Amino acid sequence: MGLKKHITLPNGIQLNYHRVVSLHIQTNNQNVIEVAGYTSQTKRREEIECMEALANGDNDASCDVFIETAAYIAPYEQDMTVESAYGYLKSLPEFEGAEDVMETD
Amino acid sequence: MALSLKDPVIMNITGTASNNVPKPSILYNNSSGTNGTVSLSASAANYNHMRIFFRSSDGTEFVSSVDVHSPNGKRPNLVVVYDSSTVMYFKAKTVYINGKSITNNGTGYGEAWVAGGSTSGRSNSNYVYITRVEAWNE
Numbered sequence: 001m002g003l004k005k006h007i008t009l010p011n012g013i014q015l016n017y018h019r020v021v022s023l024h025i026q027t028n029n030q031n032v033i034e035v036a037g038y039t040s041q042t043k044r045r046e047e048i049e050c051m052e053a054l055a056n057g058d059n060d061a062s063c064d065v066f067i068e069t070a071a072y073i074a075p076y077e078q079d080m081t082v083e084s085a086y087g088y089l090k091s092l093p094e095f096e097g098a099e100d101v102m103e104t105d
Numbered sequence: 106m107a108l109s110l111k112d113p114v115i116m117n118i119t120g121t122a123s124n125n126v127p128k129p130s131i132l133y134n135n136s137s138g139t140n141g142t143v144s145l146s147a148s149a150a151n152y153n154h155m156r157i158f159f160r161s162s163d164g165t166e167f168v169s170s171v172d173v174h175s176p177n178g179k180r181p182n183l184v185v186v187y188d189s190s191t192v193m194y195f196k197a198k199t200v201y202i203n204g205k206s207i208t209n210n211g212t213g214y215g216e217a218w219v220a221g222g223s224t225s226g227r228s229n230s231n232y233v234y235i236t237r238v239e240a241w242n243e
Contacts, residue, residue: 021142022208036141047135054131054146062134069141069231 001086002044005098007037015068017041017101020085031074033085036067041101048103129156129239133207136165138234140198140214143207145238150177150204152240157207161185161196162232176202176240180210183233192220196232207235 002019009015015037024032038044043065053061074080074088089095130152132145138160149155155176161167163185173181184197198214200207209231216230 022206034141036139050134051144051146054134057130059128059131061131062136064136066137067135067139067141069139 001083002041002101002103003086003089003095003098004041004101005095007094009068013066013068014039017044018089018095018098019044019103020082020089021069023080023082023085025078025080026076027078028076030076031080031085033072033074033089035070035072035089037070039066044103127241127243129154129241131237132240133235133238135236138165138236140231140234141209143235143238145205145207147240148177148204149202149207149240151242152176153242155202155238155240157181157183157200157235158237158239159183159185159233159235161187161194162230162234163187163194165236168236173202178203183235185233192218192224194218196230198231198233200235207238 002017004017007015017038017040018035020033021036022034026032046063047065050061050063072089072092086100090098130147132147133143153175155173156170157173158168158170167185167187169185171181171183173179180199180201182197182199184195187194187196195217199210201210212229214229214231214233215227216232217225217227219225
């Protein structure tokens with residue numbers, strides 16, 4: 001799963017696809033949601049294909065995928081899941097109006 | 106006969122260590138890289154050597170690498186230096202190698218700079234991008 005949302009970085013790069021890379025639940029403190037932003041979902045697919053090729057022993061596999069990473073601090077929630085983390089992100093001004101998209105789309 | 110500097114010298118390295126260098130597995134390979142979590146194609150626990158290649162935010166040509174022995178569970182430092190001729194920038198981070206991922210070690214990243222005179226500074230910028238990870242056993 002990911003989020004479709006157009007965001008322009010200060011350097012002018014246009015991000016259009018965002019996914020939760022990791023979710024850190026710091027007990028009784030806070031949750032940290034790591035989000036990777038891609039220029040397109042196609043570039044995310046390119047990254048996946050590269051990873052799969054490397055995992056299959058193709059040492060020549062490579063990709064060129066720009067990734068902008070950001071960490072969002074959420075209130076502590078012991079039961080937060082990756083799916084609910086997406087819900088939290090959509091409540092933030094940065095992701096207002098973001099659409100859910102599936103990685104297999 | 107004594108050799109002079111003009112004589113060609115052919116070095117025979119057949120059968121030496123150069124033939125025994127293990128071929129590494131490529132666990133990550135993205136020329137743009139990422140400054141966030143790196144997903145590896147195999148666990149670091151399967152290898153006893155790892156080489157991490159990285160670049161700075163100044164461009165894909167500003168690169169460095171670090172070798173880590175028994176990498177799983179280690180927290181190596183990645184440092185790239187950029188000198189603009191008037192200011193020297195040090196961009197660094199600590200990462201955590203754990204199984205099939207390399208993560209930022211908390212917020213253990215930043216940039217420091219030194220200019221002429223007493224001018225210096227620091228920011229919490231995350232300016233180091235991992236581009237390639239190789240691992241092997243020997």
